[in-house]
Amino acid sequence: MKKKSKFALIILIILMMGLSSILSLSLGGETVEDIPKSFVPAPPPSENFPCSKCHDNLPVNRKQRKLEMYHTNIVLKHAEKDRWCLDCHERDKLRLPNGELIDYNKSYKLCGQCHGTIFRDWKAGIHGKRIGLWNGEKLYYFCVKCHDPHQPRFKALEPKKPPMNPAEIK
Amino acid sequence: MSKKIKHSSGINLDRRTFIKGAAIGLAGTALPLHTADASFLDAFLQKHFREMRDEEIKKVIERLEKEASLEWKKDIRISATKAIPNVKFGYGLDLSRCIGCRKCVYACVEENNQSRIPQIHWITVLRFKKGEKWIDLENSEKYYNPKQIPEPGHFYVPVQCQQCENPPCVKVCPTQATWKDPDGVIVIDYNWCIGCRYCMAACPYGARRFNWAKPNIPTEELNPETHYLGNRPRYKGVVEKCTFCIQRTRVGKYPACVEVCPVGARKFGNLLDPKSEIRYIIENMRVFRLKEDLNTYPKFYYFFTGWQLKTT
Amino acid sequence: MIKNLLNALLQITKGGIKYYAWIALLLVLIVLGLGVYIKQLDRGLIITAMRDQVSWGLYIANFTFLVGVAAAAVLLVIPAYLYHFKPIKEIVLFGEMVAITAVTMCILFIMVDMGQPLRVWHILPPPIGKMNMPSSILAWDVVVLIGYLLINLFLVIYALSRLSIGKEYKLAPIFPLILISIPLAVSIHTVTAFIYNGLSSRPFWNASILAPRFLASAFCSGPAIMLIILQLIRRFSRIEVDNKAIFKISELIAYTMGINLFLLGAEMYKEFYSESIHNVPLQYLYFGLHDKMRLVPWIWASFIMNAIAFVIFLIPKTRENFVTLNIGAVLIILGVYIEKGLGLIVPGFVPDTLGEIYEYWPFMSEVIITIGIWAVGALLYTLMVKITIPVYTRELLVGGK
Numbered sequence: 001m002k003k004k005s006k007f008a009l010i011i012l013i014i015l016m017m018g019l020s021s022i023l024s025l026s027l028g029g030e031t032v033e034d035i036p037k038s039f040v041p042a043p044p045p046s047e048n049f050p051c052s053k054c055h056d057n058l059p060v061n062r063k064q065r066k067l068e069m070y071h072t073n074i075v076l077k078h079a080e081k082d083r084w085c086l087d088c089h090e091r092d093k094l095r096l097p098n099g100e101l102i103d104y105n106k107s108y109k110l111c112g113q114c115h116g117t118i119f120r121d122w123k124a125g126i127h128g129k130r131i132g133l134w135n136g137e138k139l140y141y142f143c144v145k146c147h148d149p150h151q152p153r154f155k156a157l158e159p160k161k162p163p164m165n166p167a168e169i170k
Numbered sequence: 171m172s173k174k175i176k177h178s179s180g181i182n183l184d185r186r187t188f189i190k191g192a193a194i195g196l197a198g199t200a201l202p203l204h205t206a207d208a209s210f211l212d213a214f215l216q217k218h219f220r221e222m223r224d225e226e227i228k229k230v231i232e233r234l235e236k237e238a239s240l241e242w243k244k245d246i247r248i249s250a251t252k253a254i255p256n257v258k259f260g261y262g263l264d265l266s267r268c269i270g271c272r273k274c275v276y277a278c279v280e281e282n283n284q285s286r287i288p289q290i291h292w293i294t295v296l297r298f299k300k301g302e303k304w305i306d307l308e309n310s311e312k313y314y315n316p317k318q319i320p321e322p323g324h325f326y327v328p329v330q331c332q333q334c335e336n337p338p339c340v341k342v343c344p345t346q347a348t349w350k351d352p353d354g355v356i357v358i359d360y361n362w363c364i365g366c367r368y369c370m371a372a373c374p375y376g377a378r379r380f381n382w383a384k385p386n387i388p389t390e391e392l393n394p395e396t397h398y399l400g401n402r403p404r405y406k407g408v409v410e411k412c413t414f415c416i417q418r419t420r421v422g423k424y425p426a427c428v429e430v431c432p433v434g435a436r437k438f439g440n441l442l443d444p445k446s447e448i449r450y451i452i453e454n455m456r457v458f459r460l461k462e463d464l465n466t467y468p469k470f471y472y473f474f475t476g477w478q479l480k481t482t
Numbered sequence: 483m484i485k486n487l488l489n490a491l492l493q494i495t496k497g498g499i500k501y502y503a504w505i506a507l508l509l510v511l512i513v514l515g516l517g518v519y520i521k522q523l524d525r526g527l528i529i530t531a532m533r534d535q536v537s538w539g540l541y542i543a544n545f546t547f548l549v550g551v552a553a554a555a556v557l558l559v560i561p562a563y564l565y566h567f568k569p570i571k572e573i574v575l576f577g578e579m580v581a582i583t584a585v586t587m588c589i590l591f592i593m594v595d596m597g598q599p600l601r602v603w604h605i606l607p608p609p610i611g612k613m614n615m616p617s618s619i620l621a622w623d624v625v626v627l628i629g630y631l632l633i634n635l636f637l638v639i640y641a642l643s644r645l646s647i648g649k650e651y652k653l654a655p656i657f658p659l660i661l662i663s664i665p666l667a668v669s670i671h672t673v674t675a676f677i678y679n680g681l682s683s684r685p686f687w688n689a690s691i692l693a694p695r696f697l698a699s700a701f702c703s704g705p706a707i708m709l710i711i712l713q714l715i716r717r718f719s720r721i722e723v724d725n726k727a728i729f730k731i732s733e734l735i736a737y738t739m740g741i742n743l744f745l746l747g748a749e750m751y752k753e754f755y756s757e758s759i760h761n762v763p764l765q766y767l768y769f770g771l772h773d774k775m776r777l778v779p780w781i782w783a784s785f786i787m788n789a790i791a792f793v794i795f796l797i798p799k800t801r802e803n804f805v806t807l808n809i810g811a812v813l814i815i816l817g818v819y820i821e822k823g824l825g826l827i828v829p830g831f832v833p834d835t836l837g838e839i840y841e842y843w844p845f846m847s848e849v850i851i852t853i854g855i856w857a858v859g860a861l862l863y864t865l866m867v868k869i870t871i872p873v874y875t876r877e878l879l880v881g882g883k
Contacts, residue, residue: 077482121475125447126264126455129434133422134446135254141434154433156318156481160272163312166533166840169288169382214600218612288528294836307837308762308771329836338683344620345604346612362612364604365527365597368620370537374683376836380537380597383528406526407597464682 050092062086077151088149111143209233218346219359219398231398234361238403243389250398251420253353259414260354260448261425261470262437262457263328266478270295270319270326274427274436278330281415281426282401283393285385292412293330293427294376300325305460325478330427331356331377331412332460332468339369339378348409353420354441354469355413357399365407374461375468378411414438433479441469490646490869497868508861515854518847519594527597530848535840536831540848541595543823544855545588547703549674550696550822552584552630554704556667557734563653563660569727575641575874576715577708578634579866581667585631587859594851619677626670633663638866646873671700684830685760686767691749696822698742702788703818705731705738706811711863713808719871729802735814736795743792746785763829771833776841781825787817 048071064084067074076083088094093101094110102109112119121127125138128146132138146154212233222230231248238246275293284290296310300323303309310327320326337356340348347362348369370378384406396402397417404410415425419438423429428436439446448471451457455473497505522529532539558577561567593599605624607613613621640656653660675696678687709731716723750768753761765771770778794800794810801807833839844852 118476124450124454126437126451127434127475129431130447131424131429134419134424134439135257135422135443146433151482153482154269154479156320157269157271157432158317159270159315159319160276162272162315163275163291163294164289165313166535169533170528218604221612296836306759307835308759308833310837312836312838338681341617342614342620342681344614344618344624345601346614347604362601362604363598364601366592366595366620367537367597368618368677370534371678371830372681372683374835376534376834376838379534381526382533383526405598409597461683 051089052092055091060086074150077153078149107149108143111149209237213237213361216361218362220346220349227398230361234398234402242387242392242403244392244394246392246394246396246402248396248398248402249417251417253351253355254420255352256440256442258354258441259333259419259469260439260441260446260452261333261414262448262451262455263470263472264435264437264475265325265327265472266474266476267433267435268295268326268328269433269479269481270297270314270321270324271432273430273432274328277426277430278412280391281393281418282412283385283387283396283403284379284410285381285383285387285404286391287386288383290379290381290385290410292377292379292410293328295326295328297321297324297326299323320479320481327472329375329377329460330470331414332375332466332470333412333414335467335469336465338372338374338464338466342368342372344368351399351416355416355419356411357413357416358409358411359399360402360404360408360410363408365409367409369409374464374466378409380409381406490642490873493872494865494868501868504864505861508857508864511857512854512861515851515857518850519854522594522847522851523599527595529845531842531845532848533840533842535834535838536828536842538595538827538831539842540823540844540852541591543827544852545591545595546674546696546826547819547822548584548588548591548859549627549671550700550818551704551707552581552588552627553667553671553697553700554708555581555584555634556664557701557705557731558708559660559663559667561730563657564664567730569724570730573712573723573727575638575870576711576867578638579863579870580704580708580711581634582631582638582866583859583863585627585634585670586862587855588627589631590855590858591852594855619673619680623670623673623677626666626673630663630666630670633659633666637663642870642873645876648876668697671696678826678830681830683835684763686763686830687826688760689749689752691745691752695742695745695749698738698745699818699822701738702735702742702791702814703822705735706791706814706818709735709807709811710815713804715867715871719867720875721871728807732795732801732807732810735810736792736801739788739792739795739814743788763832766832766839767825767829771839774832774839774841776843777824777828780820784817784820784825787813788821791817 054070062084071085086095087097088110090101094104094107095101096110097113108119108122112122118127122140122143125140128143129141130138131141143149216230217226219227227250231250235246235248238248272295275291275295278284278292279286279290282292284292294312296307296312297314298305298310305327314321314324333354333356335350335354337350340350340356344366345362345364347364348356348358351357365380367380370380381404385404387403392403393401395417397413397420400413400416415423415427419425424438425436428438437447437451439448441448441452443449451473452471455475457471457473459468459471518529530539530541555577558570558574562571562574562577593602596602604611605613605621607615613624615621615625637656637659644650644652672693675693678684679689679692682688709728712723712728712731715721750764753764762771766774767777767781791810791813794806794813801810828842831840831842
């Protein structure tokens, strides 16, 4: 009896997971058709990529700490209290919270894990930027084109010159 | 008197320049060319754009291309691409994203051959203080010039031609020199406009600009790909305005301001296509149009996607 | 008849030293104006103070004022032809000539304001032009102004040609025209008011009281100008102008100025009591806005002039005394000129539709062109009067016989 109920529970969980994954695919999940064409994000800095080049020989250290030897230029200002490199990076791939590994050129999937509504707007072409043809093929700017993933806040800009005052126009 | 009729260069008008001025002035009012030749009469008698048959338009455009190329010392091509059927252009602007950088203003100037001196801008970016009366235009600032934008405590509202479905400017034009083309864009025939500026008085959005003097554009900056009703170089004494970059959008491209916007606040598409971005915005976002109480029915929609963009 | 008219035409070359000096002065002013206008043609309207923010200025202000003057001729036509008030009937011709002059000046002011004056034919009806009827009020204005001009021209020429052969002119054949001219006079000013009135983008103009205010102030300033002109004619010619005519006109002014001030009060009340955002231009005009006060002293000066003139014309004693009467007339002309000109056109654009305050103030160049057009008007009127006087007094006729 006990074994049976345990088994049923497992079956149920598996079923629910399956169902939810189907649901997420059809409702919120990205399908290839949703995103016709996109800008491939710039590859990570060449001296660091692929990560495995160095990290294959290093032990995995999940402890949050200040990096002092490498990657010192990376300042994490993106929910940094609850976040460590390995939450998003694994070997030469990006890591989704469920453990799935994805390519860098699918990075929007990772962003979309937390920023669901923005991800939805981005796919609709509302958040972020698309260029190309309004009545044809469009190119999407990836999230990381405008937001540094480690410090996603937009950088302030210098404005262009104000218009001339009418009294100055002669 | 002699003090007053001074050129800005400081040269007093003597009798000779006076007479020369008279001749040039008379020719110059009708002609882009400063020499009265055979095309003077052609230019003077040119028909209204919508009254010409296609082959007449072709002929006129040939002459205009020649005149413009001569005058601007650059090979200028003028197209007359017609509106795409079943298309009505609409524009969306995300106020929660705009950071007031004015990149759109200058991209527009360059794409659309606006005069540099005297300065003409089709887009005006207004800065508002947060926490004050909403869209209180009178307390807005268009000459803001901080080191960095966006400035804390402020938000920005770019304004350009709203391409009204019920355009007051078209209603008042005494010569029908301006009209709404089938794709909903309000255009001007620069060869038919008499320069009375009634449309400027009628426009609630300050979208129309007048060529108070002959426009001045450095040859190397002149965009030679033009449209008759859009960005071809204008004449002294005529009104001009935003056409949603008719020369680009009628061949499928996005307007220059959409393409340049660094925050992707500007959206554009076909209002008649239920799958377009602009329809998605209208149907799903919080949308408003400027001065709705005037019943002009702008096809320019301001919207919000969330909190205002913050920067480091 | 033609000989007599030609004889009359020749009169313009004859006159005393004062006459020649006057004509010479006008010609100098016209040439100066023309010179600056040529420069404007060459360089564009950039030589004016107008910019995109305030896109109509002194020219359109003068146009608006003069439409009022032209319309006011009807105030003489009604008592003259409809009520056969003899003292005015004798002078109605001079009123009609004021109308002709004023409409001519209106057309000139429109022409100098245009960016492309050579394309003016585009405004004609098809098949020549592409007049935007019925939706453009400017197109309507062209129709009524030209119609009014032609009717007045016809009436004057008809009267003169009859008089030149020594006959009293019969009313019957021209009576329909006179009847048309009355509503037309009202309509030129109403249509001009509607040009501004119909723009929802400009709350200062978009008030239904605008057209009535236009008419009221026009019926003050037009007759005031007539008062001055009639006294001048009386002084410089042998034409008798009955005091009764002059006092009748000043009585009319008392009424119209009363109405004018009342309508102004009504507008002020509505705007300032309701305190909507639309009273901003009125605030700018009367009290200044964000420390920009350019028009404030002018509009108050105008108001005070109108108010004083109202008192002068209201009291029979002062309106029948030629010193106070003339002071009153001049005050009205100035007062309405400011109110109808800068006080009406400029605040329509301040603040502009995006809230910017550009303090327009005419440049010397546009002032010189404006003076030039006034000189053209003065010259035109002087010459018309010069031709008319001998015909009127039948001097030529007697001499010819």
